[in-house]
Amino acid sequence: MTVKIPLAEYLFRRLHQTGLRAVHGVPGDYNLTLLDHVIPSGLEWVGNCNELNGGYAADGYARVKGIGAIVTTFGVGELSAINAIAGSYAEMAPVVHIVGTPMQNLQSKGVKLHHSFCSGAPRDYELFAEMYERVTVAKANLLDVETAPAEIDRVIRACLEQSRPVYLRFPMDMVGQMVPESLLSTSLQLPPVLNDLGQEGVVAQRILQKILDAKQPMILVDGGASRYGLSRHAQELVETTGFPTTTTPFGKGIIEENLPNFHGIYATVGDFDYDSYVKGCDLVVNLGPVHSNVNTYYFATVPKEDITITIDRTSIRIGEEEVAIRPGPVLDRVIESLRFSESFPVKPRDELPTSDTALQQLPDVNPTDKFSQSIFWRRMSHFFRPGDILLTETGTASLGARDFVLPRDTTLINSSVWLSIGYMLPASQGAALAQRHIVQSAETNSQSATPQGRTILFQGDGSFQMTAQEMSTILHKKLDMIVFLINNNGYTIERLIHGPEESYNDVAPWKYLECASFFGVESTESYPTLKARVSTWGELDEVLAKRDFHSGKGLRMVEVMMEKEDCNDTLRLLLDIYKAKKG
Known part of the structure; x- marks a missing residue:
């Protein structure tokens, strides 16, 4: 006999399988029956004071736990959260936004329901989802009980794989629709990262040769390195090469700061003037670049393209040539080759000015002085x-x-x-x-x-x-x-x-x-x-x-x-x- 469970339970148990343990949000009349399934699915419900705050909280949860979730109601609730979701998109935080929507037959008839624009047109019920298209990487409207579990899985996988928010509409009349519990036994794990092995080897060899030939190299680690699952690779590359290493403000905290070749945040202003060193570099390895004005001192710290190896989520650029490839396996090959290369270990080519990364004596202050x-x-x-x-x-x-x-x-x-x-x-x-x-x-x-x-x-x-x-x-x-x-x-x-x-x-x-x-x-x-x-x-x-x-x-x-x-x-x-x- 096939054991069946409500579709809402399927969703929340799937999220539990990803490591999620809490759902943030605000109750509303279009999501109340949906919320009945949160706690029975092993998740903690966190009722926030408003939807914007709930979105921010889910984002903060995601940055620590690896995924976050928020439930809002249709229209007024989801639009209150859209600023937070847009921030999650901009800064690559994996958040699942679940929206409780009116019953399907009411939507299809264009019934003038509260929280809509009451135009009498079915299109009213598509407008908010269209607004979310630009700030999410996947969306689904759960209209068919036969396809809904697969749609839930697809959206969650996209959230995890791309480390960005996704959007899931859940009509009220779909909450209690029954689906086979056995579907939960199907692995939700992301498919293994596969590259063309020949291409992977060629790219790895080109990077390795650039590293071996470099006379004045540096490594620049940005926030994308953690979002793309490359934090380990970045740390191992820094340790293995001994190359002078800096981070952007967004990348701070990814690399251990007690390493002798770590030199703090890269800037070309003030006490952190690395400009003279960087201008002489013949190689910059830039991992996970996020070249916003605030992150680059108004673009002053964007490295020159012709000397840079840029490691992005799904591509590697060597100079002006970009190759579509998953970088993790390529970097694994490079690091392994360096460890067994006769040319390494090398002495750290540490010609940057001392950036005082180790904690020094507390600055002298007068106990009665005000703060500076x-x-x-x-x-x-x-x-x-x-x-x-x-x-x-x-x-x-x-x-x-x-x-x-x-x-x-x-x-x-x-x-x-x-x-x-x-x-x-x-x-x-x-x-x-x-x-x-x-x-x-x-x-x-x-x-x-x-x-x-x-x-x-x-x-x-x-x-x-x-x-x-x-x-x-x-x-x-x-x-x-x-x-x-x-x-x-x-x-x-x-x-x-x-x-x-x-x-x-x-x-x-x-x-x-x-x-x-x-x-x-x-x-x-x-x-x-x-x-x-x-x-x-x-x-x-x-x-x-x-x-x-x-x-x-x-x-x-x-x-x-x-x-x-x-x-x-x-x-x-x-x-x-x-x-x-x-x-």
Whole structure:
């Protein structure tokens, strides 16, 4: 006898098989029966305060766990989330967006339902899906119970394979349609990466020869390396060659920063002036390039094409010639050949100026002095430890994070493309939950999480106000988090761009540290909520030294009082470039 299960259960159990353990979103009358199947399928339901925040949270979860999911209702719900999904598309985060839609017969008749434009035309029910076409890599409308399971599988595979969001419409009358449970036993794993072996060998040999012939080489690692599954390859290439290595801001955290040939973020401004070295390079290996203006100091750090080997998701470009090929197996061949080549190991050709990647003595400060962002961010590096997940909001925090010196196995989540202010607070909720699920999974399988770290958010006061409601979800789910709220009395980065004294760059003076009690949570032994306001180095050091703060549980929130127009040198230099380009 064939055992059958509801189609909605099939979807959520399939997602569970990918490693997903939570579904974010907001209930609505077109998705309520769909949500009935989330928890029975072994997933945790996270009700967010609105759909935009839910999309941000699913994105943050995906960047840690490898896939995220959000459920919204038709029309008003999905359009509220589209900014977050567009950000996931721009920055390559694998998120499955599931939309509960009206019953099929009502759609086909063009019935004037709420959340639609009420034109009386069936086309009303296609418009929102058309909007999503440009910000997703696959979509499906589950209209036929015979094909629906295969459509679900196709969309999920596209999400995982391309590391970008997908869109799934789920009509109300399809939720309870029954499908064979045995379909779940079919592997959902991605097909193996296959290249033409002859072509793979030729490309690998060409890259190997370029590396062996190089007199002044360097490696530049960008954010695409992690999104394309090339983080291991990047790390091994850096270790095996010993070549001088830098990252872009978006690529920071992919390479271990304690390597002797690692030289921080590549830039051609300020204290990180590698320009003279790079101009003399005869080889640049660029892994996972994301050449946005913010990620390249307004395109100043885009390497010259004729000397560059560009490693992309589905292609490798050697100079001006591009070959359509999956890069992972090619790089495996190159690395293996280097390890057994008589020409390697070579002495690291380390002619770059010292970038001070190892943690040095704490900068001397007077305990009674107020903060300076030129010191603050590097000094905070001493607070980090292996396994931490660090999130830095767009603005002074994100630019300040370029000064961080990261311990091994640290994850840095920043934004170098979409830059949607307010993203990081909900994203930190998703990241903290994903971290909890990784630890729980390791404990269930009698393994130790390697290593167990903390979720640490750096957020400005203006961006906090954008999505502050999601602090209630963090508290409701009792997530362990550390929040450094940078209070510089408004939108500092906007002030520095234009209008330093204009009222449109001001924000209301909230009592940020009271958010826990406002959202109905009082400090308890099982879930403490610690808070502190600091204005001097001495006050900050006193807080950081407390065991229940640096190694405790619960929500630990520090309001860091900064000067209104203070920023680190990197941001100031970047803004100078921006203004020069604009002028």
